[in-house]
Amino acid sequence: MGKRYRRGVRVDAGIRHALERLVRSPWKTVRPLFGGKGAGRETFWALKDVSLEVKEGEVLGLIGRNGAGKTTLLKILSRITRPTEGWAEIRGRVRSLLEVGTGFHPELTGRENAYLSGAILGMSKREIDRKFDEIVAFAEIEKFIETPVKHYSTGMYMRLAFAVAAHLEPEILLVDEVLAVGDINFQKKCLGKMGEVAKAGRTVVLVSHQLNQIRRLCQRVVWVDGGQVRMVGGTHEIVSAYESAMARGDENRHGKKQGQNLTKGRFIRWEVVEPRGNTSNIVCGLGPVTIKFVVEVTEPIRAGHHGCALFNQQRELIWAWATNDVELGIGRHELRYRFPMLPIRPGPYCWQVSLYEEGDELDAWECVPEMTVATPGYQHAQDEWNGVLNMPSQFHVSSGR
Numbered sequence: 001m002g003k004r005y006r007r008g009v010r011v012d013a014g015i016r017h018a019l020e021r022l023v024r025s026p027w028k029t030v031r032p033l034f035g036g037k038g039a040g041r042e043t044f045w046a047l048k049d050v051s052l053e054v055k056e057g058e059v060l061g062l063i064g065r066n067g068a069g070k071t072t073l074l075k076i077l078s079r080i081t082r083p084t085e086g087w088a089e090i091r092g093r094v095r096s097l098l099e100v101g102t103g104f105h106p107e108l109t110g111r112e113n114a115y116l117s118g119a120i121l122g123m124s125k126r127e128i129d130r131k132f133d134e135i136v137a138f139a140e141i142e143k144f145i146e147t148p149v150k151h152y153s154t155g156m157y158m159r160l161a162f163a164v165a166a167h168l169e170p171e172i173l174l175v176d177e178v179l180a181v182g183d184i185n186f187q188k189k190c191l192g193k194m195g196e197v198a199k200a201g202r203t204v205v206l207v208s209h210q211l212n213q214i215r216r217l218c219q220r221v222v223w224v225d226g227g228q229v230r231m232v233g234g235t236h237e238i239v240s241a242y243e244s245a246m247a248r249g250d251e252n253r254h255g256k257k258q259g260q261n262l263t264k265g266r267f268i269r270w271e272v273v274e275p276r277g278n279t280s281n282i283v284c285g286l287g288p289v290t291i292k293f294v295v296e297v298t299e300p301i302r303a304g305h306h307g308c309a310l311f312n313q314q315r316e317l318i319w320a321w322a323t324n325d326v327e328l329g330i331g332r333h334e335l336r337y338r339f340p341m342l343p344i345r346p347g348p349y350c351w352q353v354s355l356y357e358e359g360d361e362l363d364a365w366e367c368v369p370e371m372t373v374a375t376p377g378y379q380h381a382q383d384e385w386n387g388v389l390n391m392p393s394q395f396h397v398s399s400g401r
Contacts, residue, residue, distance in 0.1 A: 001086030003047040046072040048227045057201040061218035069227040070207045092171030106150035117164050131167045139163035166193045176207040215377045236374030243347045265297040267365040282372045289342050293335045301328040305356040345390040
């Protein structure tokens with residue numbers, strides 16, 4: 001499936017101006033119709049060769065840079081935009097929350113738009129009646145429900161739109177960056193409601209730059225980049241890979257070659273030994289973790305110094321350790337670190353290992369590939385309130401006597 005747009009196309013100003021352009025520059029006006037030279041320069045593909053399947057009852061996340069094509073994909077799924085090539089097959093009633101102004105009639109009141117939205121979804125008046133009070137209470141606009149929505153603020157509009165979409169129970173819900181609307185308390189309500197929608201077995205496609213929301217709600221994630229699907233798979237693996245790419249500007253920032261001095265020793269690889277997964281650089285759980293670094297020695301090292309450090313994507317030091325009097329014979333050696341757990345927030349991390357002898361550096365390596373921590377998130381729903389540590393906790397309220 002693909003969608004092509006024309007860049008810099010003028011808005012039609014009427015037949016009079018069209019005739020004026022035709023008289024002044026006849027060939028320039030009609031040349032694009034015949035595919036002349038330069039006719040295709042104004043076109044670009046917002047989506048190209050996109051193929052994916054969303055299963056019934058699945059919560060799918062779409063992530064990627066601004067302009068990657070995520071919203072275009074949702075518009076095609078919503079039947080707002082037709083694909084230039086390919087097709088999209090949708091089975092079920094769809095409700096979409098894409099942008100302010102989509103779905104509501106500005107002259108109708110909040111009440112009238114709620115009933116209109118339900119009718120479009122094929123719901124009876126009785127069904128909408130049953131949900132209406134919940135919608136109004138959730139949106140927190142009781143005093144304005146009889147006011148035309150053209151007088152609503154952006155926050156009021158989006159709160160009502162979200163409440164209607166989430167409570168009228170469409171079989172498929174498409175959501176584009178609306179969970180950040182309103183104050184932090186309303187955002188918590190939105191996140192909780194999306195969790196209820198997901199648990200109810202409805203199909204949800206969610207676009208969000210709040211990656212913790214993606215981690216909490218989605219079972220699978222599609223990374224859209226430059227109009228194409230770059231990666232698709234499990235939530236924590238794909239989100240962490242995306243964070244890693246964004247942190248290094250899509251180029252491996254660890255360009256230093258290890259082992260400049262090959263006379264005695266150099267690090268040649270590293271891996272996560274325990275727990276053993278399909279990929280050797282991903283940590284998926286909060287249980288014991290064993291990391292292995294392999295060093296190749298060409299001459300005996302008698303009084304060596306070895307250091308190891310872990311950095312996050314902001315280059316903040318997370319952990320470090322060192323030891324002296326290391327003796328290594330000729331050959332390959334495994335240097336292992338066992339941790340009871342690595343309770344750090346999900347994302348990309350970099351190990352740095354070093355080897356010295358009598359103050360001379362033998363090797364200092366920023367290990368590639370980066371380590372990806374793909375554990376579930378146990379912190380605040382908003383990314384800006386996430387700290388370094390990621391630990392499960394238990395909460396309860398006790399009433400005093």
